[in-house]
Amino acid sequence: ETGVTQTPRHLVMGMTNKKSLKCEQHLGHNAMYWYKQSAKKPLELMFVYNFKEQTENNSVPSRFSPECPNSSHLFLHLHTLQPEDSALYLCASSQNPSDPSYEQYFGPGTRLTVT
Amino acid sequence: LAKTTQPISMDSYEGQEVNITCSHNNIATNDYITWYQQFPSQGPRFIIQGYKTKVTNEVASLFIPADRKSSTLSLPRVSLSDTAVYYCLVGEEGSGGYNKLIFGAGTRLAVHP
Numbered sequence: 001e002t003g004v005t006q007t008p009r010h011l012v013m014g015m016t017n018k019k020s021l022k023c024e025q026h027l028g029h030n031a032m033y034w035y036k037q038s039a040k041k042p043l044e045l046m047f048v049y050n051f052k053e054q055t056e057n058n059s060v061p062s063r064f065s066p067e068c069p070n071s072s073h074l075f076l077h078l079h080t081l082q083p084e085d086s087a088l089y090l091c092a093s094s095q096n097p098s099d100p101s102y103e104q105y106f107g108p109g110t111r112l113t114v115t
Numbered sequence: 116l117a118k119t120t121q122p123i124s125m126d127s128y129e130g131q132e133v134n135i136t137c138s139h140n141n142i143a144t145n146d147y148i149t150w151y152q153q154f155p156s157q158g159p160r161f162i163i164q165g166y167k168t169k170v171t172n173e174v175a176s177l178f179i180p181a182d183r184k185s186s187t188l189s190l191p192r193v194s195l196s197d198t199a200v201y202y203c204l205v206g207e208e209g210s211g212g213y214n215k216l217i218f219g220a221g222t223r224l225a226v227h228p
Binding site: 002004041042043045048056090092099100101103104105106107108109111 | 146147148149151156157158159160161164166202204205206215216218219220221
């Protein structure tokens, strides 16, 4: 247990569906992150939030829409995804955004399959 | 653009020392170098971090040369349970007051009996 939880753990959705991934951290951290991890590819940072404000968007397609209502919760809303979006989506939190000296705590991930 | 390079895979045997090197030419001046370990179906977890020279904790050592353009993670006397993917993480000078986090592609370590 890292103090970061993600739901659901597994998700299968069609290309026309709308779904949301949820992340919650119980560590009192200020920064939260969404990563995408595809098979045989490195971790790709998607979004960074600091105190609910988005500080980084790494050219992520608009079919991925993040939401951070408070510093403990982070959502990733999904719509009209493509099969190549199938991947493990990881959430992480840390005390300070975009500073590797602050340890990132990762959730277990959501395994997403787009059919 | 920043480029963080690590070997794709390594093989070792139980009891051996394993050294994994990451090259990071564009590391931000004041940022630390951090290494993470990831097991299948889990998120990465922190192993060790350092700024320069050598750092040692209960699980690993980290060697960083003076120019900080690379770092070497050293795992002493590996066991089968050390089979995992190892990532280096550095920061690159960014805009808006925030550095850009750059993960390496990961090194898949296989430890054999």
